Amino acid sequence: MWRRVASLSSFFSSSSSYFVPQTASRLNAWESLTTGIPQQANGVIVPKEKTPFITFVLGGPGSGKGTQCIKIVETFGFTHLSAGDLLRREIASNSADGAMILNTIKEGKIVPSQVTVKLIQKEMESSDNNKFLIDGFPRTEENRVSFERIIGVEPNVVLFFDCPEEEMVKRVLNRNQGRVDDNLETIKKRLKIFEALSLPVINYYSRRGKLYTIKAVGAEDEIFEQVRPIFTAIEQAVA
Ligand SMILES: Nc1ncnc2c1ncn2[C@@H]1O[C@H](COP(=O)(O)OP(=O)(O)OP(=O)(O)O)[C@@H](O)[C@H]1O
Ligand SMILES: O=c1ccn([C@@H]2O[C@H](COP(=O)(O)O)[C@@H](O)[C@H]2O)c(=O)[nH]1
Numbered sequence: 001m002w003r004r005v006a007s008l009s010s011f012f013s014s015s016s017s018y019f020v021p022q023t024a025s026r027l028n029a030w031e032s033l034t035t036g037i038p039q040q041a042n043g044v045i046v047p048k049e050k051t052p053f054i055t056f057v058l059g060g061p062g063s064g065k066g067t068q069c070i071k072i073v074e075t076f077g078f079t080h081l082s083a084g085d086l087l088r089r090e091i092a093s094n095s096a097d098g099a100m101i102l103n104t105i106k107e108g109k110i111v112p113s114q115v116t117v118k119l120i121q122k123e124m125e126s127s128d129n130n131k132f133l134i135d136g137f138p139r140t141e142e143n144r145v146s147f148e149r150i151i152g153v154e155p156n157v158v159l160f161f162d163c164p165e166e167e168m169v170k171r172v173l174n175r176n177q178g179r180v181d182d183n184l185e186t187i188k189k190r191l192k193i194f195e196a197l198s199l200p201v202i203n204y205y206s207r208r209g210k211l212y213t214i215k216a217v218g219a220e221d222e223i224f225e226q227v228r229p230i231f232t233a234i235e236q237a238v239a
């Protein structure tokens, strides 16, 4: 059961390059992170299953989601699931969906929700951890609804890395990791998709009071200093 046990003050920035009507107002910690309270099931005492603590990490292409996720993992012990990396792994493994995924990524479009959610679900189920950073997902309202329907939970926290387009384009073109979508033509398409389809998801979570907006300009370590207090508060709330 999802029961709120604490409400903490927010640490968010309210300024945004995009229209986000409301930033986070509170951070909820959930009893789900408490360990092993026994419960009765068919007369048998069984350890209570732990509900995952889920953070969605959103932002435009090159806004620094992956870079900051690495720091969150190192500092706070979350498991990082990058939806883009999971899809690229499908391409590399020549899976049945590989060709379709490759074409979709080259076009900067969005892979069907069912494919992406199944990949995320598989990773979550095979993990010993119950704290997840889901990076680059959901990208559309349809993604969001599919996740909630298939996984059966909402995220606890949503981070939005808010970065000016010019900076995102510069970073992506300098990334140099051999990605098929790191070219100007695809980046332009990705930015349009982000604005049209992904911003509504960010606005949805803002209205739900789950959004933390990070000003994603400046040095990586400086940006992490905006991220750190959010996770420190989560740790304190569930301790
Ligand atoms: N604060 C920063 N300043 C300058 N460069 C950065 C900063 N943060 C990340 N970068 C660099 O920008 C590039 C994009 O960063 P990253 O891959 O983390 O973005 P992303 O949001 O995950 O992008 P995508 O959605 O395309 O996967 C990388 O080469 C990374 O090293
Ligand atoms: O949920 C998702 C995540 C990603 N995609 C596709 O992959 C590329 C690259 O994703 P990154 O997060 O930037 O690594 C993205 O442009 C989409 O084409 C997706 O369809 N659904």
Ligand SMILES: [Mg+2]
Residues within 6 Å of the ligand: 065, 066, 082, 084, 136
């Ligand atoms: Mg990334």
